[in-house]
Amino acid sequence: MASEPAFLDPVMLAGLVLSAAVTLVASYRVIVGPTTPDRVVALDVIGTNVVAIAALYAMFTARGLFADVALVLAIIGFISTITVARYVTEGDIIE
Amino acid sequence: MRGAVVVALVALGAFFLIIGTVGLMRLPDVYNRMHATSKATTIGAASILLANTAYFGPRGAGLVSLVGIVFLFVTAPTGSHMISRAAQRMGVDFAGDVSWPGGSDGVDDPTEGEATDPADD
Numbered sequence: 001m002a003s004e005p006a007f008l009d010p011v012m013l014a015g016l017v018l019s020a021a022v023t024l025v026a027s028y029r030v031i032v033g034p035t036t037p038d039r040v041v042a043l044d045v046i047g048t049n050v051v052a053i054a055a056l057y058a059m060f061t062a063r064g065l066f067a068d069v070a071l072v073l074a075i076i077g078f079i080s081t082i083t084v085a086r087y088v089t090e091g092d093i094i095e
Numbered sequence: 096m097r098g099a100v101v102v103a104l105v106a107l108g109a110f111f112l113i114i115g116t117v118g119l120m121r122l123p124d125v126y127n128r129m130h131a132t133s134k135a136t137t138i139g140a141a142s143i144l145l146a147n148t149a150y151f152g153p154r155g156a157g158l159v160s161l162v163g164i165v166f167l168f169v170t171a172p173t174g175s176h177m178i179s180r181a182a183q184r185m186g187v188d189f190a191g192d193v194s195w196p197g198g199s200d201g202v203d204d205p206t207e208g209e210a211t212d213p214a215d216d
Contacts, residue, residue, distance in 0.1 A: 008098050015105045015143070022116045029119055029128075037125045037182035044174060045119055045132045051167070052112060052140040055147045055160065059101070064156025067147055071163040078170040085177040089184045 012060040047077030104146035111139030123190035133175035
């Protein structure tokens with residue numbers, strides 16, 4: 001982007017710090033549980049937060065490459081959630 | 096002008112991410128937590144991706160971000176449905192004395208038949 005307002009950089013930095021803090025807080029639920037679906041939900045939240053962090057980083061560094069990173073992370077998060085939910089109930093993934 | 100739109104969308108996205116995480120921390124059981132996270136966190140990430148589109152323009156990375164929004168809105172309810180069904184099959188109970196509306200009949204309950212008398216648990 002050619003003309004970038006000067007106030008955009010601290011806003012991006014604040015958003016990055018906030019999203020990273022929120023992701024760290026969500027890891028509390030991964031550790032404490034109390035049940036396995038709680039942990040899966042918390043990992044799903046962490047995945048979505050990392051997608052948001054990748055999108056914010058794309059704007060922070062003005063590199064469009066990180067939007068692709070966000071999309072691929074979203075796909076991997078969805079597949080892993082489905083896989084874990086299936087493994088927890090069925091005992092295997094592909095029978 | 097475009098900078099103002101980007102800042103507003105980033106602020107909205109961060110707000111909804113915080114709401115989703117507070118719901119994940121504070122709500123009593125896994126079904127309620129999923130209710131908070133699958134909506135609020137999806138809106139937050141989608142808002143930040145929309146800010147990406149406003150930043151990069153409608154081509155290239157902005158278009159990829161729009162595809163990401165569509166993908167999130169399709170897959171987040173699917174994933175939450177899978178997790179809640181897995182939780183119900185594992186026998187995770189509702190919080191408090193909440194039960195299925197109208198008892199177990201009239202609801203497609205996959206644990207039906209496996210469970211013993213619902214009065215003694």
